[in-house]
Amino acid sequence: MGLNLPQLRRRAATDATGAGAATAVAPGAESQWRLIGRRFRRHRMAMFSLVIVCLLALVGVFAEFVAPTTTGEYSAEHTHAPPQALHFVDTSDGLDLGLYVYGYESVRDQETLAREYTVDESHKVPIGFFVEGTPYEMWGVFPMDTHLIGPTDPDERMYLLGADRNGRDMLSRIVYGTRVSLSIGLVGVAMSFVLGIVLGGISGYFGGRVDTGIQRVIEFTMSIPTIPLWMGLSAAVPREWGPLMTYFAITVILSLIGWTDLARVVRGRFLSLREEDFVTAARLDGCSRPRIIRRHMLPSFTSHIVASLTLAVPMMILAESALSFLGLGLQPPVVSWGVLMQEAQNIHSIAGAPWTLLPGVAVTVAVLVLNFVGDGIRDSADPYQ
Structure with missing residues (x-):
C-alpha cells in the first residue's frame, strides 16, 4: 500500500525520534575525555602524584605567603645552621601542646674557624600559623607581612631545613x-x-x-x-x-x-x-x-x-x-x-x-x-x- 508525502514525513520523524531516544539511553555512550578520566582515577599512583603536583603548584603560586621568610633575609650568626626538629608536645613542665623548636648554641672552632651548633633545650621558640613576619609584596603587588608558618615572635628565627652559607633559610629559598x-x-x-x-x-x-x-x-x-x-x-x-x-x-x-x-x-x-x-x-x-x-x-x-x-x-x-x-x-x-x-x-x-x-x-x-x-x-x- 502506497504512502503519500505527509505520511512519509511523519514516519521519518517518528523513526528519527526513536533512534535519538535509543542513542540517548544507550549504555557506554560517553565522551572520550570522560572515559579517560574514569580510567585515570583508577590509577592510584597517578592520582597520588597529581595531588603532589597540585600542592607544588599552590606552593609556587603563593610562595611569598608559604615561605617562613623572604629569600634575602639572612643572619650572620647562623651560617650553615643545621635543621631544627619541629616538636608538638612539651613534657618538660607538665603537658603543653603546641608547635615549637629548640634554639641553638654556637661556638667557633679556633682551629677550623667553623661554627659548631648544639641544641639549647632551655631556649624554646614557639611556632604558629598565620604569623606576622618579614614584610613582602605578594606577587610583587600587594604588601603583606603574614606567613603561613613561622615563629610567633618576629625577633626569633626558625630553620626547619637548615641555613646556607650566608645564614638564609633553606626552606624559604x-x-x-x-x-x-x-x-x-x-x-x-x-x-x-x-x-x-x-x-x-x-x-x-x-x-x-x-x-x-x-x-x-x-x-x-x-x-x-x-x-x-x-x-x-x-x-x-x-x-x-x-x-x-x-x-x-x-x-x-x-x-x-x-x-x-x-x-x-x-x-x-x-x-x-x-x-x-x-x-x-x-x-x-x-x-x-x-x-x-x-x-x-x-x-x-x-x-x-x-x-x-x-x-x-x-x-x-x-x-x-x-x-x-x-x-x-x-x-x-x-x-x-x-x-x-x-x-x-x-x-x-x-x-x-x-x-x-x-x-x-x-x-x-x-x-x-x-x-x-x-x-x-x-x-x-x-x-x-
Missing part, C-alpha cells in the same frame, strides 16, 4: 625556587607545544619539499649534542640583562631544543590521518586546510599530545636545573632549584652542611610525580588498554 623552576617547565613546554604542533602538522599534512625541509632542520637540531648546544646558547645571553630577561632567554633556549620530538610525533600522526576517509570527506565538503587540521585531525590524537606534554615538563625542569647548576642558566639573585644546588658544588658544603643538597631532593620529587602523572594519562588514553 626552596619554596621560592618552586615557582621559578615549575614555571620555566610549564612555559617552556607551552612554547615547544606551539612549535611542535605547527611545524609537525605542516610537515605531515603537506609533505613533499615542505616536509623534507622541516625534517632536515629537525635532524640537524637533534644531531647537535645537548649540553654543548645549551652552553653555546646560554653563553650568548648578555650578562648585563636583568633577572626577568635572563628568565625569558633561558625559557626560549629550552623551547628551541625541546620541540623536535613532539614535531616528529605530530608529523607521523598527520601522515597516517591525512588519507583517512573523514579527512577526505571534509576536504570534499569544502573545508579549508586550517579547519581540517584544527577541527578534524588534531582532536583525534589530543590525548596522546597531552600525555607527551606532561612527560616533557620534567625534562624542562631537569634542563633548567642542569644549566643553573653549571652556572650557565639563571644566576643570583634569582632563586631556582638549580641555583640553590650550586651551594653543593664544593666538598665543604657536602661534608659539613649536607642539607644544601635538599633542592636536589625537590627536583627529584617533582620529576617523579610529573612522570607518574604522564604515565597515568598515557595509560588512560590508550585505546588498547
Whole structure:
C-alpha cells in the first residue's frame, strides 16, 4: 500500500525520534575525555602524584605567603645552621601542646674557624600559623607581612631545613625556587607545544619539499649534542640583562631544543590521518586546510599530545636545573632549584652542611610525580588498554 508525502514525513520523524531516544539511553555512550578520566582515577599512583603536583603548584603560586621568610633575609650568626626538629608536645613542665623548636648554641672552632651548633633545650621558640613576619609584596603587588608558618615572635628565627652559607633559610629559598623552576617547565613546554604542533602538522599534512625541509632542520637540531648546544646558547645571553630577561632567554633556549620530538610525533600522526576517509570527506565538503587540521585531525590524537606534554615538563625542569647548576642558566639573585644546588658544588658544603643538597631532593620529587602523572594519562588514553 502506497504512502503519500505527509505520511512519509511523519514516519521519518517518528523513526528519527526513536533512534535519538535509543542513542540517548544507550549504555557506554560517553565522551572520550570522560572515559579517560574514569580510567585515570583508577590509577592510584597517578592520582597520588597529581595531588603532589597540585600542592607544588599552590606552593609556587603563593610562595611569598608559604615561605617562613623572604629569600634575602639572612643572619650572620647562623651560617650553615643545621635543621631544627619541629616538636608538638612539651613534657618538660607538665603537658603543653603546641608547635615549637629548640634554639641553638654556637661556638667557633679556633682551629677550623667553623661554627659548631648544639641544641639549647632551655631556649624554646614557639611556632604558629598565620604569623606576622618579614614584610613582602605578594606577587610583587600587594604588601603583606603574614606567613603561613613561622615563629610567633618576629625577633626569633626558625630553620626547619637548615641555613646556607650566608645564614638564609633553606626552606624559604626552596619554596621560592618552586615557582621559578615549575614555571620555566610549564612555559617552556607551552612554547615547544606551539612549535611542535605547527611545524609537525605542516610537515605531515603537506609533505613533499615542505616536509623534507622541516625534517632536515629537525635532524640537524637533534644531531647537535645537548649540553654543548645549551652552553653555546646560554653563553650568548648578555650578562648585563636583568633577572626577568635572563628568565625569558633561558625559557626560549629550552623551547628551541625541546620541540623536535613532539614535531616528529605530530608529523607521523598527520601522515597516517591525512588519507583517512573523514579527512577526505571534509576536504570534499569544502573545508579549508586550517579547519581540517584544527577541527578534524588534531582532536583525534589530543590525548596522546597531552600525555607527551606532561612527560616533557620534567625534562624542562631537569634542563633548567642542569644549566643553573653549571652556572650557565639563571644566576643570583634569582632563586631556582638549580641555583640553590650550586651551594653543593664544593666538598665543604657536602661534608659539613649536607642539607644544601635538599633542592636536589625537590627536583627529584617533582620529576617523579610529573612522570607518574604522564604515565597515568598515557595509560588512560590508550585505546588498547
